[in-house]
Amino acid sequence: MIVIDKKTQTNISYMNIHDWQIRQVICNYDDYKVIIPISKIVSKNQQLEAKLIFEEVIYNEISYYELWGSGNYISHCDMDDNSELINKLEKYKDDEQFWCSRLANYTSISDEFFSFNITLNSGDTIKILARKVIWDMDKSI
Known part of the structure; x- marks a missing residue:
């Protein structure tokens, strides 16, 4: 398990989620969580499974345009401060x-x-503003 928050953002380098597949995004509104189960086939008989668990979510956005064609594999992920949105929320707070x-x-x-940003091979994006993300790796199936 890898935990990433504002102070441990460099831990994202330990999460190699390129080419992992996303089939669903679960939004738990009551607990302010977003859970994204992901999987990756590594051989004919082996599939890895994991979850990205976002805690204390205050904003999320998902596009379904398929700008580059269909596809639900992670092409890129990064983190940033999303200062424009955070500044807006700071203003609302006060x-x-x-x-x-x-x-x-x-x-x-x-x-x-921080903002955790995922780009799929379709060109679609998932943006989640959260306090913490947990990479929880399940056992191989």
């Missing part, structure tokens, strides 16, 4: 007109949250 109880729980969104 504005009585847009007040949000969840955002009020955090001292500084920019110090605690």
Whole structure:
């Protein structure tokens, strides 16, 4: 298991998820979690399975355009500060007109949250703004 948060972003280098397949994205609205089960066939008789578990999610966005044709394999993933969205949320946090109880729980969104970005071989993207992501590797099947 690999845990990544704002302070351990370099751990993303241990997550080699290129060419892993995504078939579903599970949004648990009550627990503020997004779970993405992924799999990779490594040989005729062996398939690896894992989950990307995003905790304390405050934003997610998924496109279904298939700009490059159909496909649900991970082509690229990275992390960034998504400063434009975080600045907007920081403003909402302190504005009585847009007040949000969840955002009020955090001292500084920019110090605690990051954007995890996945691009599929279709060109579609998954963007999740969360406090933590866990790479949970299951046993081989």
